Amino acid sequence: MYRIITFGIIEFFSLALLASNIWTFALFAFDKRQAEKNLRRVNEGVLIFFALTGGAGAACAMLETGVPGKKIAKFRIATAAGLIFLLVPIMHIAHGLTLDRIVRFVEIEQQFENWPAELNGYRIAFMGDFHMIPHEETAKIIAEINERNVDLLLLGGDFTHRNHHYQGTIRELSRATAPDGIFGVEGNHDCYVRVFAQKNFYGITPLDNNGVSIRDGFFLAGVHDLWNRDPCIETATSNATAGDFILLVSHNPDVAMQQPTLNTDFILSAHTHAGQITFFGFPFYLLRGGITEYGTRFARGFSHSADGTPVFVTTGVGDLYAVPRILSRPEVVIFTMHGA
Secondary structure, eight states: OOSOOOSSHHHHHHHHHHHHHHHHHHHHHHHHHHHHTTOOOOOHHHHHHHHHHOHHHHHHHHHHHOOSSSOHHHHHHHHHHHHHHHHHHHHHHHHHHTGGGSOEEEEEEEEETTSOGGGTTEEEEEEOOOBTOOHHHHHHHHHHHHHTTOSEEEEOOOBOOGGGHHHHHHHHHTTOOOTTOEEEOOOTTOOHHHHHHHHHHTTOEEOSSEEEEEETTEEEEEOOOTTTSOOOHHHHTTTOOTTOEEEEEOSSTTHHHHSOOTTOSEEEEOOSGGGSBOBTTBOGGGGGSSSOTTTTTTSSEEEEOTTSOEEEEOOOSSOBTTBOOBSOOOEEEEEEEEEO
């Protein structure tokens, strides 16, 4: 676990759940005391409501003081349902406080018909959405990448400019030992002038609606961010040689739906954070629009562009300021490339 736990959304809901169950316990205990003194009781409907919203409190109260009233089955059913409902937020909170704070490394064996046979086994690491990731965590990620012997490191954009945080992040990223270099595109949160200047200072090559031949038969291209400037896939890939395998990096995957991609073979994107806060992994937040115009199509993992080019969207490695990840684990993806 790499982030210092501060009071935020997860902690707020944890306290709310705790308070709800303590209140339910107190309410049931109060009702029992009123019954013993033949005083006015708590309304049965109120008790059932709180049994549903504070199942643990209701269960503890009934074990301690007994079931209120004569309708034992009704209260037991409500309490059982409340316990089941309670498990859902507890599971999400637990995941958000544990696994969702640990960056995982995903190894993918990927085949393409157009991939040069002489480059079989070529390894490409890809990550994005760095935001407020602590510098010491970035250093650990790079140390792990160096252990995994990648040939190329690609950065999908989105740094944080608050307190010049991006400078330290880029410094740590530059320590990667990738023989064919480190390349990156801008994200929607980036001031590309500052980010690109910092990348150049540390020997990271910005992809700015342009591309470069990495090896014979392998061309790498990158475009502007869709929200910041004017991405153009055609311009970025214009210097590729006929027959090249063209790998395109675009922070925002929506570009793949709005521009022709038939001249590219594979597209890597970030941006959506897998929905950031999900319900058992389903990114309801993406359905509201704003982040992407295509719902859950580009939530995470593999998809396709409008004309069929494979697109892979990483969940990213950082959090967006104080918004936690819930069942959307941060990741670094390493592709081992093969010809079909």
